[in-house]
Amino acid sequence: MDKLVLLGDEAIAQGAIDGGISGVYAYPGTPSTEITEYIQRSKIAAQRKIHSEWSANEKTAMEAALGMSYAGKRALVCMKHVGLNVAADAFINSAITGINGGLVVLVADDPSMHSSQNEQDSRFYGKFSMVPVLEPANQQECYDLTYKAFGLSEKYKLPVLVRVTTRLAHSRAGVIRRQLLPQKETMIPEDHTQFILLPAFARKRYRGLLDQQPDMEADAASLGFNMIQQGKDRSRGIIACGIAYNYYMEVATRYQLDHPVLKVSHYPVPTAMLQELADSTEELLVMEEGYPMVEELLTGVLKTKYRVRGRLTGDLPRDGELNPGVVARSLGIQVQEGRDIPQVVANRPPALCKGCSHIDMYNALNEALQPYGPGRVFSDIGCYTLGALPPYNAINSCVDMGASVTMAKGASDAGLRPAVAVIGDSTFTHSGMTGLLDAVIEQTPVTVIISDNSTTGMTGGQKSHATNRLLNICKGLGVEEKHIIEINPLKKHHDENTQIIADELAYEGVSVIIASRECIQTASRRKKEAKK
Amino acid sequence: MKTDIILAGVGGQGILSIAAVIGMAAIDNDLYVKQAEVHGMSQRGGAVQSHLRISDQPVHSDLIPAGSCDMILSVEPMESLRYVSFLSEKGWLITNSKPFVNINDYPDVEKIYGEIRNIPNSLLIDADAIAAEVGSRKVSNIVMLGASADYLGIDFSSLEQSIRVIFGRKGEEIVQMNINALNTGKKAARVQSVS
Known part of the structure; x- marks a missing residue:
């Protein structure tokens, strides 16, 4: 199969095209913009008449994508993290209506606020709406997880949230494509009341969503997106979410560390996997890009016998994106920094263009x-x-x-x-x-x-x-x-x-x-x- | 082999074209590549950088660890210094000497050159002047790529080949100008590293 060199965003776009979408809906927002732009330029997308015109905002995008899903076709909707606030009403309710054609909601978070006003963590939206969340660690996984997310969405009849962060969205690497899947035919939902959220219908659907939760957790343990990587040094167990896995592996390779690792790319994180790692190691170190969501899940408020470290304990910084340096320090490694930046270097902030x-x-x-x-x-x-x-x-x-x-x-x-x-x-x-x-x-x-x-x-x-x-x-x-x-x-x-x-x-x-x-x-x- | 490079410059100066040429050459040599770019707000005349990692082993992190970068390749002298905390002790700093002044408090350029010369493995190349001789100031980024060629760990002919592919659709004249820029940049670096 073809090997392409793609940005994380472009890999997501290619994964969605090859996964058989009939439309992408989005409003531009860094770091998510390149997904839709890639589909707009794609020859296959043009041949397949994949909808790719911009939407007025993230809410109209989310709703249009839900409409395409209602009509039986696979749809992708993309936005930056704060865009999901705009689309939140439609998004949260789409977990209650469920879907017909596979629906993937791609959200690109911006920790360190490179081009944003906050660094909110979209995984909480997944938890809040109780839909599965996938979090790729690298460009190949951006492609693979997006490609597979449509099938997962159709299996549960629910939207699936895929979360990436700036570094992955805007970094390039080689990606191998899979087979191009056929697009779906137009087909209205079997249950004609599925999308009518009158209280009487909505209560029933909400209970259905609650009933699905154990299956979702079981799948997160069995589908292979989460995995435990064995290691001999049990003084510590590492929980590495999304791109944090790369930073851990960078440091582990360089300093020859061999801790057991739970690589997390699929939420809800299965309790059984967390338990296995916690019981077989002396302490847990949680590495996650964004808020300390998994760390908080593990520590709760009451003291337990388990020692958990991460952003809340100060072993990793509470804010900002991760990098190999902060990850190495959290593992007790003295990092050799290079030279100090000379005083003479002046700031060069972004500015309005000449003639703007x-x-x-x-x-x-x-x-x-x-x-x-x-x-x-x-x-x-x-x-x-x-x-x-x-x-x-x-x-x-x-x-x-x-x-x-x-x-x-x-x-x-x-x-x-x-x-x-x-x-x-x-x-x-x-x-x-x-x-x-x-x-x-x-x-x-x-x-x-x-x-x-x-x-x-x-x-x-x-x-x-x-x-x-x-x-x-x-x-x-x-x-x-x-x-x-x-x-x-x-x-x-x-x-x-x-x-x-x-x-x-x-x-x-x-x-x-x-x-x-x-x-x-x-x-x-x-x-x-x-x-x- | 492993070469970790930070490409530096100001938004709009063409560091992503350098990254594209090196990246394609690396892939053609069956090497692993990761390249982190800056998009969005900072592109508006601000400082921009790209982390480019090439290796014969899989590359994990999209970001280069501080203190371990093999080369800072910059199209602007002050920008080359912004990332020296990433540079390894033996790493190379290779930069265009022509300042890009779009801020009021741009420092005294001689002080900048002084700091650059303080770094043992450093090269200051007047890429804009070389580019003008070759035919257009627009190719000064490719002059800088040429200046770095001896330190990249990639065949020079692969770089030439990827320039042919990347600039091919712009016509033979543009391809030749870029190839000349690449060669002249390489020679300029060799002259300077001897002196």
């Missing part, structure tokens, strides 16, 4: 706000969040997708004038529109600036649902037409733009300023492609 439209928007906004003083700009998630940094220092919040509009509304309700929201075009159609409707209903004095670069910029320039639709969306939501103003954020229009913003800041009602200019990254890419 957000820069001209912020320059005009800052000047217009000067009479009022700082502290009144609520912003959102995207490249324009970099407006928080010098020299702009232009924004005062960045919380979750769409929160700029609603926080500005709440602050305005509390008497803050002017209250400003700065939101990107794609973020606006993701989660900003409903908040704007709230403001319109009450005629709340807020100034909403939609900084429209006609793309989802931060994740690499994906298509934005907002492109050429913003004016009509705002009109449709009921914003007064004379207070929907389009500006061109260019240096040469600075004075004019500043005046427009200043006028709207003074207006006691809802204004929307749409500052439109194409992202310079996508513009130059487009020009290059036009040349070819």
Whole structure:
């Protein structure tokens, strides 16, 4: 079979294609974006007419994938960890409805917050919804586990959550493909009430989900994704979850350690395997990327005879991603660090690109706000969040997708004038529109600036649902037409733009300023492609 | 054999093309490869790095352990120093000498060169100047790849071959320019390591 060199994300995508999906649904989000992009570029996916257009947000993606599953076909839905918060309502309830065609929910967590606002651990969502969770350790397992997850999903009639973290999502290695499976035919569920969560039906289905739990645990022990690797040195037993297994093996190979290891890639973790390791070793050391979930499961709150170490005991850091260094130290190895980084090295934080439209928007906004003083700009998630940094220092919040509009509304309700929201075009159609409707209903004095670069910029320039639709969306939501103003954020229009913003800041009602200019990254890419 | 390399630079400088060429050459030689990249927010003009690991044995960790990296290959001088805690005692630091200045407090470049020269196995290559002579400043990343060639543990001809494959769809002219860049980079490194 073919050997490909793939990112973890790409291996997941190839595994899903070869596993016979008919659609992928997603909103871009680091570190999950490359899964959908790979399927969009794939020739086989095109031949098989696999749906791969972006969704407006993670909730619409999750629901559309559930709809495809309802109709009997296999579907993949992908998101970053905080995206699952957006999709949580649909996700948790999909465990109650169950599925028809295999449904895999791929979530990429971002410990160390390389490109995120928190490092929440999606394995808890698996536990919360009581569905099986798979956690690959390497690129081959990304492929294999995704490929097999659809069958597992159909076996239980439940969605299966596959969890990866940044390092695996964005690291390449060789991957061997399996046989390409046929796609499924359209077929409605046998039980016509399965997807109707009226309380009477939902209670029955929930009991069914509870009844399935022992089978899930038994499968996690027998299917082979979890395994106990024997070792002679029983002074310690290692529990290594997902990618943590690689770090342990790196250190074990280098320092010739030979502890028994429970490699965890399938949850719920079988009690029998934990018991076996605990009873045959003097203490347990738990290595997991993210929160100390398994460690907490083992230690509980009451003292037991077992000694368990990990992130909670300080043997590993409580936060941040793992690496070979911290894993070696947790095993009592003195790691030889290299040289100190010379003092002369200056920080080079990410910055808005030269010529970016957000820069001209912020320059005009800052000047217009000067009479009022700082502290009144609520912003959102995207490249324009970099407006928080010098020299702009232009924004005062960045919380979750769409929160700029609603926080500005709440602050305005509390008497803050002017209250400003700065939101990107794609973020606006993701989660900003409903908040704007709230403001319109009450005629709340807020100034909403939609900084429209006609793309989802931060994740690499994906298509934005907002492109050429913003004016009509705002009109449709009921914003007064004379207070929907389009500006061109260019240096040469600075004075004019500043005046427009200043006028709207003074207006006691809802204004929307749409500052439109194409992202310079996508513009130059487009020009290059036009040349070819 | 085992070669652990940290590729360093600023977002947009083309370190992933270097990684792609080395990675393909390694796979063609039936070696194991793992390569961790940085995507997302940091790409916007920030410091970026890639951990590239090549070995004749399976590679476990996607990240290189601190203090054990065999080479830092950088397309920007200050960025080469950001990762010296990873470099092993005998490891090589090979960097482009041309600064990429996109921050206000970019330090005195002579101080940077001083720190680089303090590292026993280091090479400073004016890759931008060499690239301009070869035909385009855009190939300065491949000049740097050439400069590292003697220390990679991979056949030079394999590197040339993967350049042919990777740049092939851009036409013969671009392929030749990159091959020239690779060769000129290698020569420049040899001249410097002797002097």
